[in-house]
Amino acid sequence: MVGVKKKMVTLVSSDGVEFVVEKRVAEQSLFIKNALNEGGVEEKVMIPIPKVTSDTLSSVLEYCEKHASATEFQENEIEEWDKEYIEKADLDLLYYLLQASYSMSIMGLMELGAKKVASLIRGKSPQEIRELFNIKNDFTPEQEEEIRREMQWNYE
Amino acid sequence: MPCLVSAKKWLAESEMCFSGGIPNSSAGCARLATRLTPQASLESYCPILPGLPDDVAKYCLALIPRSYFPVMGTVCKRWMSFIQSREFEAVRKQAGKLEEWLYVLTANADGKGSHWEVLSHFGNKHHLLPPMPGPVKTGFGVVVLDGKLLVLAGYSVDNDNGTECVSSDVYQYDSRLNRWMERLNELERKRFRRERMRASINRPPTPDADEQQAREPAVIEIINVKMVESGEKEKLKELLRERLIECGWRDEMKALCRAYAKKKGRNNVTIEELVQVITPKGRASIPDSVKTELLQRIQSFLTSVVL
Incomplete structure (x- = not known):
């Protein structure tokens, strides 16, 4: 029906930027959903999202908007969209998205991000993994050699 | 030669859900690293993936197929210990990534010796395990515990002169790291001997007492x-x-x-x-x-x- 006002909520990013979104979009986050349920029905709802910057939040909300209306799309359409969405995120954004989805409890997004991280680890050498994810190698060369010898991978 | 032995590994549940492991409230926020740089993390605490909460990082690692674990195990000590931990298995289970394995001991094509194979329920691919360490053994016991295949005791055979002697060795195959290791400390050894002595007293009679059965x-x-x-x-x-x-x-x-x-x-x-x-x-x-x-x-x- 035209003219029916949709329920809106305002999310405030850590750097103070306000995002006005539909309630059903915001509720893709269990964190917000719980917050709304606890707060009861109010006319003007402002929810601070600590530790999520405006850049990240806008990307997160893009995801939420798509998935809030997931029923309007074919399943494979959503899958394709997800793939493209996460594909264009660089490692920094990927980390921010994972952190945000974790703190805001958006399981779908977290799963999507985690899969992407897993795909980045797959097929890389230990050194490549360390470089990409900034991990310090705390094995001594002898230990590393020993492990490598013991772990000869016989699988195809 | 030992008889054909098979043992069932863990069951897999194919459910994509991990709500149990992830706190959905501000508890998660509090622990969240604010910056991506590793300097942000405490020095004493070593994150799995610097910049990500460990819960998230653990879930990421759990999504990676088993065949990459050996490589992952050599990244750093934290990764290695996590991959070997029971928690890793639990997270993989939550992520629906646990497979069921069937270990099969098979004779080599040339009729000499034997090797372990793994049949997994994902397709008909089968893997070969690395050779068991230690001397050639026969008549050992086998059990699968906590994702590990244990080969216990039996008789070791000296290839040079063909003599056999009783062995109390226990070897463990870790399916996650694809490696064998010996596992038995002094305490276990003692208990092993004691219980073995007691066991041999209570041993039930074997109906056809040929040599194979006797040992x-x-x-x-x-x-x-x-x-x-x-x-x-x-x-x-x-x-x-x-x-x-x-x-x-x-x-x-x-x-x-x-x-x-x-x-x-x-x-x-x-x-x-x-x-x-x-x-x-x-x-x-x-x-x-x-x-x-x-x-x-x-x-x-x-x-x-x-x-």
């Missing part, structure tokens, strides 16, 4: 003692009895005995003779479903004992 693996006996002590053995016996009656095995054996007695003449048959004749047939005709059920019961019992 059964000692660990089976340890397990036997554990089973008797806890009363689990009686329960298993009762269960087996019930199942064998249910599936008609008992009646079949009865009929075999009768037929044999008739053939030989009722007065010429001794109990010993009957046991000798019927035992192989009896062993061979126990339905697989009954064996599987008992194997699973024993397995869960062993898991509870070891935990």
